[in-house]
Amino acid sequence: MSAGNSQGITRRRFLKQAAALTVGFTLAPLARGFAQSPSPLPGSLQKNRMLDGWLRINPNGTVTAFTGKVEIGQGIVTALAQIVGDELEVDLARIEMVSGDTSRTPDEGVTSGSRSIEESGSALRFACAEARGILLETAAAKLGAPASSLRVEDGVILAPGGARATYWELTTQAMLKREATAKAKPKPASQHRYIGKSVPRRDIPAKVTGGAAYVHDMRLPGMVFGRVIRPPSPRARLVSVDERAARALPGVVAVVRDGSFLAVAAKREEQAIAAARALRRGAKWQQTASLPPSGRKLFDHLRSQPAQDSVVSEKNDKAAAAVKTLQATFTRPFQAHAAIGPSCALAQWQNGKLHVFSHTQGVFPLRGELAKALKMPAADITVTHREGSGCYGHNGADDVALDAALCARATGGRPVKLQWMRDDEFRWEPYGSAMLIDLRAGLDAQGNVVDFQNELWSHTHSTRPGESDGTNLLAAWYLKDPQRPGSARNIPQPAGGGDRNAIPLYVFPRQRVVNHFLPEMPVRVSALRTLGAYANVFAIESFMDELAAAAGLDPIEFRLRHLSDPRAKAVIDAVASKAGWRPKQSGDGRRGRGIGFAKYKNLAAYVAVIAEVDVDRATGIIKVPRAFAVADAGLIINPDGLINQIEGGVIQSTSWTLREAISYDSTQMLTSSWADYPILHMTEVPSVEVSLIDRPEERPVGAGESAQGPTAAAIANAVANATGRRIRELPFTAESVKAAQT
Amino acid sequence: MAVTLTVNGRRRTVAAAPETPLLYILRNDLELNAAKFGCGMAQCGACTVLVDGKAVRSCVTPALAVVDTKITTLEGLGSASNLHALQKAFIDEQAAQCGYCIAGMLMSAKALLDEVPRPTETEIRQALAGNLCRCGTHNRIVRAIQRAAKEMSP
Numbered sequence: 001m002s003a004g005n006s007q008g009i010t011r012r013r014f015l016k017q018a019a020a021l022t023v024g025f026t027l028a029p030l031a032r033g034f035a036q037s038p039s040p041l042p043g044s045l046q047k048n049r050m051l052d053g054w055l056r057i058n059p060n061g062t063v064t065a066f067t068g069k070v071e072i073g074q075g076i077v078t079a080l081a082q083i084v085g086d087e088l089e090v091d092l093a094r095i096e097m098v099s100g101d102t103s104r105t106p107d108e109g110v111t112s113g114s115r116s117i118e119e120s121g122s123a124l125r126f127a128c129a130e131a132r133g134i135l136l137e138t139a140a141a142k143l144g145a146p147a148s149s150l151r152v153e154d155g156v157i158l159a160p161g162g163a164r165a166t167y168w169e170l171t172t173q174a175m176l177k178r179e180a181t182a183k184a185k186p187k188p189a190s191q192h193r194y195i196g197k198s199v200p201r202r203d204i205p206a207k208v209t210g211g212a213a214y215v216h217d218m219r220l221p222g223m224v225f226g227r228v229i230r231p232p233s234p235r236a237r238l239v240s241v242d243e244r245a246a247r248a249l250p251g252v253v254a255v256v257r258d259g260s261f262l263a264v265a266a267k268r269e270e271q272a273i274a275a276a277r278a279l280r281r282g283a284k285w286q287q288t289a290s291l292p293p294s295g296r297k298l299f300d301h302l303r304s305q306p307a308q309d310s311v312v313s314e315k316n317d318k319a320a321a322a323v324k325t326l327q328a329t330f331t332r333p334f335q336a337h338a339a340i341g342p343s344c345a346l347a348q349w350q351n352g353k354l355h356v357f358s359h360t361q362g363v364f365p366l367r368g369e370l371a372k373a374l375k376m377p378a379a380d381i382t383v384t385h386r387e388g389s390g391c392y393g394h395n396g397a398d399d400v401a402l403d404a405a406l407c408a409r410a411t412g413g414r415p416v417k418l419q420w421m422r423d424d425e426f427r428w429e430p431y432g433s434a435m436l437i438d439l440r441a442g443l444d445a446q447g448n449v450v451d452f453q454n455e456l457w458s459h460t461h462s463t464r465p466g467e468s469d470g471t472n473l474l475a476a477w478y479l480k481d482p483q484r485p486g487s488a489r490n491i492p493q494p495a496g497g498g499d500r501n502a503i504p505l506y507v508f509p510r511q512r513v514v515n516h517f518l519p520e521m522p523v524r525v526s527a528l529r530t531l532g533a534y535a536n537v538f539a540i541e542s543f544m545d546e547l548a549a550a551a552g553l554d555p556i557e558f559r560l561r562h563l564s565d566p567r568a569k570a571v572i573d574a575v576a577s578k579a580g581w582r583p584k585q586s587g588d589g590r591r592g593r594g595i596g597f598a599k600y601k602n603l604a605a606y607v608a609v610i611a612e613v614d615v616d617r618a619t620g621i622i623k624v625p626r627a628f629a630v631a632d633a634g635l636i637i638n639p640d641g642l643i644n645q646i647e648g649g650v651i652q653s654t655s656w657t658l659r660e661a662i663s664y665d666s667t668q669m670l671t672s673s674w675a676d677y678p679i680l681h682m683t684e685v686p687s688v689e690v691s692l693i694d695r696p697e698e699r700p701v702g703a704g705e706s707a708q709g710p711t712a713a714a715i716a717n718a719v720a721n722a723t724g725r726r727i728r729e730l731p732f733t734a735e736s737v738k739a740a741q742t
Numbered sequence: 743m744a745v746t747l748t749v750n751g752r753r754r755t756v757a758a759a760p761e762t763p764l765l766y767i768l769r770n771d772l773e774l775n776a777a778k779f780g781c782g783m784a785q786c787g788a789c790t791v792l793v794d795g796k797a798v799r800s801c802v803t804p805a806l807a808v809v810d811t812k813i814t815t816l817e818g819l820g821s822a823s824n825l826h827a828l829q830k831a832f833i834d835e836q837a838a839q840c841g842y843c844i845a846g847m848l849m850s851a852k853a854l855l856d857e858v859p860r861p862t863e864t865e866i867r868q869a870l871a872g873n874l875c876r877c878g879t880h881n882r883i884v885r886a887i888q889r890a891a892k893e894m895s896p
Contacts, residue, residue, distance in 0.1 A: 073840030207841030210776030389842035651878030674785040
């Protein structure tokens with residue numbers, strides 16, 4: 001990323017940014033007639049309607065673009081700069097991107113759901129197109145030439161006779177202080193200079209040279225180090241704590257106790273860690289068994305829990321009677337985000353005001369939640385985004401921000417950098433929800449699916465800050481005056497939560513999809529990349545292969561037969577041809593291939609994956625040597641960035657699918673280190689060949705979450721293809737592979 | 743209490759207890775950002791640095807164990823304005839997503855290339871098997887190391 005948010009945070013820069021906070025800007029119109037609903041605007045312009053909230057053209061020949069979305073390793077800030085460069089017709093080097101800062105940027109909620117290109121990208125696209133139009137009109141008056149006769153080269157406006165003016169001299173503060181109309185038409189694909197090109201990511205140079213790239217790398221004057229001492233289990237309460245040993249240790253600045261929340265601050269990081277250990281030894285807790293059954297018993301438990309049932313899709317078209325009926329049950333355990341770097345935040349209190357630096361996915365939602373937790377006005381809190389370690393959904397980023405803020409209340413104005421330890425992350429991050437999926441389908445005499453039923457059971461898939469009636473920050477639940485987590489809610493269709501991608505894209509005449517939403521949440525859960533889509537696609541696409549086999553058809557032919565969407569068919573055709581798919585080719589007992597397909601959320605990127613597996617039936621070990629993926633994400637902003645996201649999605653999903661499950665007993669989370677939660681490493685990951693289908697005429701959509709479901713299904717289908725035995729329980733551990741063979 | 747270390751060719755004396763893990767001295771006293779805290783248990787490789795040319799996990803290496811050694815961090819390989827071939831190759835291959843593991847990957851790669859200038863893909867993967875990546879950037883990392891190896895010993 002360029003300047004703005006994730007470059008080095010030197011003291012000078014910090015002060016400079018703090019000073020910049022006083023510069024006036026507007027994010028909402030000052031006044032608007034009441035009872036008049038605003039006209040719809042594209043993407044995040046709808047809620048952030050002022051042009052100067054998005055864009056500033058500076059007299060010094062630079063452009064500052066503001067986005068409420070944040071870099072989480074997906075390359076979004078580079079992609080947004082490409083959009084700004086093209087629509088405004090300025091060189092990328094002139095563009096400074098400022099992202100995720102409650103005092104400077106638009107409020108775009110959370111960076112999640114692969115929506116940033118649609119929301120922030122569309123807003124910037126139209127805002128920049130409109131700004132360019134305004135500048136051209138201004139230049140037309142000055143140069144005495146019609147605006148339509150002018151052209152722009154890197155911010156220089158040229159008239160046919162050779163007269164010229166630049167953005168930098170024409171621009172005034174007032175020029176963009178107006179509400180967007182979205183009437184200026186963005187450029188067609190044929191005029192793009194940056195969009196569609198693999199522009200190198202702005203954030204990578206600092207990351208490969210030891211630059212200050214992360215919140216973890218920030219250092220402020222007088223800063224001390226914090227650590228938190230979490231309870232031994234979710235329902236534990238602190239009975240007493242002997243602080244003497246910790247306080248006697250060198251460097252200890254503060255011991256913070258508020259109810260069952262315990263933290264420590266020290267001058268040096270290793271001193272904070274030592275003090276946290278001493279405090280842990282001195283703490284007495286009362287524990288309560290509160291966790292559900294684990295292993296297979298979990299799924300009987302899910303089925304037995306009180307549920308809020310909703311029919312999310314129902315169709316009763318005329319069709320032949322079924323001559324053959326299949327049913328199967330699929331499961332997915334609790335799984336972790338498991339970023340390599342534990343969550344970290346920096347907090348500083350000054351004159352009753354709080355400034356937090358965080359790798360949160362949503363600076364505004366976090367600010368609101370901190371205000372609730374700390375019982376103070378949101379206006380007195382600034383949240384500034386800095387990058388963190390990999391973000392695959394709602395992890396500990398928000399929680400650690402409150403930990404740091406609570407800890408920093410006791411350090412007399414000195415900033416506190418607080419990082420979780422590895423076990424804090426594994427035991428306390430909100431996991432991806434476990435799921436149970438019952439599928440049932442009927443085939444007619446011609447091998448067509450005439451009936452399809454999906455019933456799924458799952459907890460919520462989103463308990464983010466800013467979403468509910470409670471306080472969705474971990475420490476808030478353990479304070480002396482404890483706050484409640486928000487009530488669980490399902491994200492409604494069409495995006496869906498647990499039921500994301502539960503409705504097949506296939507055309508089935510009779511169909512019923514029921515979501516049994518479980519509002520109780522004995523294990524803390526929230527958004528993990530794809531939410532329910534990973535398990536739903538795994539289940540539906542596994543079942544499609546079972547149905548194809550029952551119909552005596554090749555899995556690809558069977559899918560194509562049931563699809564009407566040409567873009568869906570195109571990715572499947574393309575991946576089949578790329579992988580050299582041979583119809584009805586069966587595995588040899590050891591090696592096999594399988595396909596999986598989905599249109600993410602049924603409204604975003606189309607991805608088809610073919611995976612090859614090698615199954616050692618004696619040891620139960622599955623290897624995935626190679627995978628092919630084809631993606632259609634509409635208009636492609638940055639092809640290499642898109643490929644990187646798909647590759648990463650395939651590899652991460654392979655790891656989820658083969659390895660990953662959180663373990664716990666009746667009281668405690670048991671997963672606390674990489675030894676308990678092995679992920680695929682360098683010698684185990686598949687090679688991934690990605691192809692893209694560019695659709696310049698279609699809206700651009702994100703793709704960070706589009707490959708995970710199809711990959712799981714492709715592996716499952718390949719294992720069945722190789723061995724003739726199907727595994728329907730995630731993950732495919734050696735034990736489950738061996739059990740399936742008998 | 744003070745400890746003197748040789749880091750990236752410079753003698754540095756810092757006020758820290760001798761048993762302090764090297765990682766915290768690098769990050770907090772010497773303000774070198776590259777080595778990262780990942781697990782504190784030598785399980786993930788994010789804190790990898792070179793000690794006398796060998797890749798070690800700085801999170802479990804007490805400072806006193808490395809006082810008479812040459813310590814190299816990623817900052818010692820090259821800088822943004824003067825990139826080492828490995829750093830350049832990682833940029834050319836866009837071999838990062840979040841990038842938190844990348845400094846450790848680069849240092850393990852440096853240790854490998856110093857010993858085996860033209861490693862096979864299998865040798866690269868084995869040498870980096872102790873460095874975890876969660877974003878799924880593994881194959882780009884391997885390609886970057888192959889590219890650098892070619893560049894460094896044509």
